[in-house]
Amino acid sequence: MQPSPTHRASFSIGSEAAARRVVDVLTEVFFEGDTAVAAFERPDGQWDVTLHFAEAPDQTLLHELVATSAGNDVVATLAFDTVEAKDWVKASLEDLVPVPAGRFVVHGSHDRDRVAPNKLAVEIEAALAFGTGHHGTTRGCLLLLDHVLKHARPRRVLDLGTGTGVLAIAAAKALHRAVLASDIDPPSVRVAAENAALNETGQYVRVIRATGFAAPDFAKRGPFDLVLANILANPLRQLAGPMARHLAPGARVILSGLLTHQAPAVIAAYRARGLIPLRHLRIEGWSSLLLRKVD
Ligand SMILES: C[S@@+](CC[C@H](N)C(=O)[O-])C[C@H]1O[C@@H](n2cnc3c(N)ncnc32)[C@H](O)[C@@H]1O
Numbered sequence: 001m002q003p004s005p006t007h008r009a010s011f012s013i014g015s016e017a018a019a020r021r022v023v024d025v026l027t028e029v030f031f032e033g034d035t036a037v038a039a040f041e042r043p044d045g046q047w048d049v050t051l052h053f054a055e056a057p058d059q060t061l062l063h064e065l066v067a068t069s070a071g072n073d074v075v076a077t078l079a080f081d082t083v084e085a086k087d088w089v090k091a092s093l094e095d096l097v098p099v100p101a102g103r104f105v106v107h108g109s110h111d112r113d114r115v116a117p118n119k120l121a122v123e124i125e126a127a128l129a130f131g132t133g134h135h136g137t138t139r140g141c142l143l144l145l146d147h148v149l150k151h152a153r154p155r156r157v158l159d160l161g162t163g164t165g166v167l168a169i170a171a172a173k174a175l176h177r178a179v180l181a182s183d184i185d186p187p188s189v190r191v192a193a194e195n196a197a198l199n200e201t202g203q204y205v206r207v208i209r210a211t212g213f214a215a216p217d218f219a220k221r222g223p224f225d226l227v228l229a230n231i232l233a234n235p236l237r238q239l240a241g242p243m244a245r246h247l248a249p250g251a252r253v254i255l256s257g258l259l260t261h262q263a264p265a266v267i268a269a270y271r272a273r274g275l276i277p278l279r280h281l282r283i284e285g286w287s288s289l290l291l292r293k294v295d
Helices: 014-031 059-070 088-093 109-114 136-150 165-175 186-196 218-220 233-238 240-245 261-270
Strands: 006-013 035-041 049-052 081-082 097-100 104-107 118-123 157-160 177-183 205-209 226-228 247-259 277-282 285-291
Touching: 006 014, 006 059, 006 088, 006 226, 014 035, 014 049, 035 136, 104 109, 104 165, 109 118, 136 165, 136 226, 136 247, 136 277, 136 285, 157 165, 157 205, 165 177, 165 205, 165 226, 177 186, 177 218, 177 261, 186 205, 186 226, 205 218, 233 240, 233 247, 233 261, 240 247, 247 261, 247 277, 261 277, 261 285
Parallel strands: 104 118, 157 177, 157 226, 177 205, 226 247
Antiparallel strands: 006 049, 006 081, 035 049, 097 104, 247 285, 277 285
16 A cells, blocks of 8 residues: 555654653554554654654644643654655554564564564564554563463464454464464455464464454354454453353453553453453553453
8 A cells, every 4th residue: 555645743752651652642543544653762762753644634633642642842842744655654664663572572574683583573564454562452462472371372262353463473473373363454354464474374374354253263263262352442342242152161361452441341341251350461551451261
């Protein structure tokens, strides 16, 4: 996809934690649109945050979002311009640094040669799908996956809402076992399949288009010992029933995409279906949960 021209907004911020916070807010707000958000560190320790838009952005809205999530000093550095037509998503993602999460590290192709040999590397190509590892929800899922794999080797694995395929690829790399990956969004299905092949996990990861559990593949490939689902709080609550029906006894479930204040309602929905919470990670305002289906 080659949108043009491309509109850019950029600003500077003092720390990685502050940059991540504001990127999370902007990613959440602009998730539905043709927008890419990236943050990268400058040699002087400041962080530059850049947004690329297919259409001219609402500058007042951006001022407000940056002011509330980062403060007025940061707003003072906010600048808007247009850049020549190119693959702006790719250009934006090239700025991203590798993300470590337990035994995994998620990186772009430009960092392929810089990954430590003791890490399981997941290479994510620039694309219009969610999941480069930089979002607190993806990192939370990878950290919980790392934890689960210290104690178990799940046989039947599902990644529901796979986006770039990052979690399915990580699971396949660690387990060398079949992983079913699904997404409601056709471009994500294509991107996830491409990324699975790029990461030499194409023989393990099967990607299908499905809304929730509405496809025969789930019954055929289940019941699952491990499900990863990084989608939003409301769909997660609605999926509690269908999810429970597709789980093996003792199965582990990793949920993310919920804001920390939404966690109690999600936990209650799954507890009512026989899943008990084991771990709760909070990263930059996002909750990631590890649950177990009672035997
Ligand atoms: C926040 S992204 C997560 C991507 C990736 N799994 C990660 O952890 O970075 C959520 C993904 O779930 C998909 N999705 C949202 N609702 C869904 C549903 N009801 N069924 C299947 N996929 C869904 C979206 O299209 C999107 O690709």
